[in-house]
Every structure is written in C-alpha cells, then in structure tokens.
Amino acid sequence: xxxxxxxxxxxxxxxxxxxxxxxxxxxxxxxxxxxxxxxxxxxxxxxxxxxxxxxxxxxxxxxxxxxxxxxxxxxxxxxxxxxxx
Numbered sequence: 001x002x003x004x005x006x007x008x009x010x011x012x013x014x015x016x017x018x019x020x021x022x023x024x025x026x027x028x029x030x031x032x033x034x035x036x037x038x039x040x041x042x043x044x045x046x047x048x049x050x051x052x053x054x055x056x057x058x059x060x061x062x063x064x065x066x067x068x069x070x071x072x073x074x075x076x077x078x079x080x081x082x083x084x085x
Contacts (some may be wrong), residue, residue: 004079010081012067015074016043022081032081037075 007015022028022036050063 001082002078004075007075007078010075012043012071015071016040017079018078018082019043019074022078025074026083032077035077036081039077042070043074 003009007018010018016039019036019040023033023040025033028036046063046066054063055058
C-alpha cells in the first residue's frame with residue numbers, strides 16, 4: 001500500500017478514486033466509508049464548479065486553497081485506512 005508520502009505526491013483524481021474504493025470496501029468501517037464517500041463527492045462537486053475555470057484570480061486562488069485542504073484530508077484518511085486493508 002502507498003505511504004503517506006506517496007499519497008501526497010498523487011494527483012487529486014487518483015486520490016478520489018482511492019477514496020471511492022475505501023467507500024465501497026466492505027472491510028472499511030462505516031465511519032471511514034462515509035468520510036471517503038463524502039470526500040470523493042466534495043472533490044467531484046468542486047471540479048464541476050470550476051468547469052470552465054473562473055477568469056478571476058481571486059476565485060481561482062480560493063479554489064486552489066480549498067482543493068489543497070481537501071487533499072490533506074484525503075491523504076490523512078487514506079494513510080490511516082489503506083494499510084489496514
């Protein structure tokens with residue numbers, strides 16, 4: 001399984017896929033599965049909201065900051081969950 005450092009280097013779409021796998025994994029606790037499902041959905045909604053990208057630099061920076069926070073949450077969850085599977 002990937003290390004935390006490996007996860008930090010991954011692109012958001014791949015992290016979202018891994019969250020989807022955790023959400024569907026019968027071995028994951030319901031809390032972990034719910035968190036993973038919520039994070040994947042949050043990512044999908046954020047991507048959809050920025051398609052097409054905003055021409056405003058301020059809006060783009062806000063989007064990037066939100067994505068970075070979400071990535072940190074995904075990495076933390078996946079680092080804690082994936083080695084257990």
